Amino acid sequence: MPGTAVDVAIEVRGLGKCYQLYDKPVHRMWQSLLGGNRRFYREFWALREVDFEVHRGETLGIVGRNGAGKSTLLQLIAGTLKPTEGRAGIHGRVAALLELGSGFNPDFTGRQNVYLNAAILGLSRDEIDARIEHILAYAEIGDFVDQPVRSYSTGMVMRLAFSVVTHVDADILIIDEALAVGDAFFMQKCMRYLREFRKRGTMLFVSHDGSAVTSLCDRAIWLEHGRVQQIGTARKVMEAYIEASLVERQHGIGAQGHKLQERPQPSTRRQVDPRQELIDRSALRNDMKIFPFQPEEDGFGECKVRIVHVSICNEQGRDVALVLAGECVTLRIELIADEALDNAITGFYVKNRLGQLMFGDNTAISHGGDFAVSAGQRFCANFQFVMPRLIPGEYFVAAGVSEGTQEQHVVQHWLHEALRFTAEGGSMVAGLIGIPMLDIRVERLTDDA
Numbered sequence: 001m002p003g004t005a006v007d008v009a010i011e012v013r014g015l016g017k018c019y020q021l022y023d024k025p026v027h028r029m030w031q032s033l034l035g036g037n038r039r040f041y042r043e044f045w046a047l048r049e050v051d052f053e054v055h056r057g058e059t060l061g062i063v064g065r066n067g068a069g070k071s072t073l074l075q076l077i078a079g080t081l082k083p084t085e086g087r088a089g090i091h092g093r094v095a096a097l098l099e100l101g102s103g104f105n106p107d108f109t110g111r112q113n114v115y116l117n118a119a120i121l122g123l124s125r126d127e128i129d130a131r132i133e134h135i136l137a138y139a140e141i142g143d144f145v146d147q148p149v150r151s152y153s154t155g156m157v158m159r160l161a162f163s164v165v166t167h168v169d170a171d172i173l174i175i176d177e178a179l180a181v182g183d184a185f186f187m188q189k190c191m192r193y194l195r196e197f198r199k200r201g202t203m204l205f206v207s208h209d210g211s212a213v214t215s216l217c218d219r220a221i222w223l224e225h226g227r228v229q230q231i232g233t234a235r236k237v238m239e240a241y242i243e244a245s246l247v248e249r250q251h252g253i254g255a256q257g258h259k260l261q262e263r264p265q266p267s268t269r270r271q272v273d274p275r276q277e278l279i280d281r282s283a284l285r286n287d288m289k290i291f292p293f294q295p296e297e298d299g300f301g302e303c304k305v306r307i308v309h310v311s312i313c314n315e316q317g318r319d320v321a322l323v324l325a326g327e328c329v330t331l332r333i334e335l336i337a338d339e340a341l342d343n344a345i346t347g348f349y350v351k352n353r354l355g356q357l358m359f360g361d362n363t364a365i366s367h368g369g370d371f372a373v374s375a376g377q378r379f380c381a382n383f384q385f386v387m388p389r390l391i392p393g394e395y396f397v398a399a400g401v402s403e404g405t406q407e408q409h410v411v412q413h414w415l416h417e418a419l420r421f422t423a424e425g426g427s428m429v430a431g432l433i434g435i436p437m438l439d440i441r442v443e444r445l446t447d448d449a
């Protein structure tokens with residue numbers, strides 16, 4: 001029964017945070033000396049009259065533009081900030097990833113900080129002893145574990161903080177997505193963890209990114225100037241939020257300058273969108289920079305067959321480093337069989353920086369469950385498609401090979417991040433991918449009035 005103490009993980013009632021703003025430093029001194037009934041400051045409510053609850057097992061997203069009060073809300077709930085009015089109650093073991101490195105002492109080493117933070121988050125000394133090596137390994141900071149944290153890059157601090165959060169058996173996670181900057185590979189790892197966590201725990205997730213909220217969250221809150229503008233299902237709230245943002249942005253499209261790169265060989269391009277020429281000569285051109293195949297992990301699977309190379313090729317079959325949206329390309333996955341297989345199915349999908357799947361395919365249908373390979377054989381799978389338009393940002397291609405059928409198979413080799421590419425420019429304002437149009441026309445159905 002929602003609303004009972006048992007089912008409620010986070011309860012926020014009439015929550016507000018007010019800051020006193022002084023126009024000049026001296027006003028602060030006057031306030032403390034002469035204060036009394038006189039005010040030398042202006043009040044600024046960063047958050048006011050916020051009411052909601054999060055049920056156990058629910059993931060709630062918080063969206064809103066810069067300065068809307070999202071971080072303030074998280075800090076009040078996590079208890080790192082004191083409210084001016086109202087209260088925020090938490091029922092469960094909470095772990096928060098807020099301001100970068102906020103829980104770290106810069107003079108302590110990574111290892112010492114793990115002990116400090118894990119203890120604050122409720123682990124006993126014995127529990128930390130048992131987990132410390134896992135925590136440090138998960139953070140992937142190598143020999144830096146015994147260096148003071150002040151010598152870490154922001155990416156390393158973030159890795160260590162995230163690693164602690166994932167190892168403290170929290171049942172409520174509070175995550176500020178804006179912190180997940182830096183290493184895109186680690187970001188993928190974080191998102192995989194968060195997707196797993198939401199199956200068993202409660203999560204509060206702040207994001208600027210609407211698609212992240214729709215894909216990760218059950219419900220969402222939209223904050224505007226410190227107040228709740230809307231609360232409801234993630235889809236409904238995001239629709240309203242995006243609509244409002246679009247109205248605001250409609251005059252800005254194409255206004256910003258965009259540095260054009262040299263286009264690839266014209267012959268490698270098959271035009272499908274009638275606007276392509278126009279788009280390519282404008283700020284709306286959407287370039288994808290493809291990085292070489294250098295997976296950071298060995299991947300997983302039985303490994304009777306292994307992926308040895310993944311690339312994006314032009315129509316001449318050559319690996320390319322730059323692709324334009326609308327161009328016809330081939331994603332090529334090369335493999336080697338260490339043992340014979342009755343049927344190998346090779347596939348891929350493209351995912352964004354949050355790990356959301358954009359599109360993908362496999363060879364199951366095209367090869368009718370009949371692609372046997374012998375030991376020692378090399379083979380490749382080619383997927384030819386028209387590159388869609390993509391929102392600027394970082395993308396990954398996951399590649400995999402399985403033995404069996406579409407329904408029942410054993411993964412032989414899977415690389416979560418086989419290939420990395422970035423998208424720049426473009427005209428996308430909403431949605432995850434833009435499909436190049438084959439034809440666009442408007443027609444008058446009646447004569448002039």
Ligand SMILES: Nc1ncnc2c1ncn2[C@@H]1O[C@H](COP(=O)(O)OP(=O)(O)OP(=O)(O)O)[C@@H](O)[C@H]1O
Nearest residue numbers: 019044046064065066067068069070071072073178
């Ligand atoms: N210590 C402070 N003193 C005065 N104003 C503050 C203080 N901390 C935050 N604010 C103000 O409170 C408002 C809400 O800030 P908050 O950081 O919560 O917004 P946000 O939605 O998280 O923004 P962003 O998306 O940019 O991180 C902002 O206008 C900010 O300038």
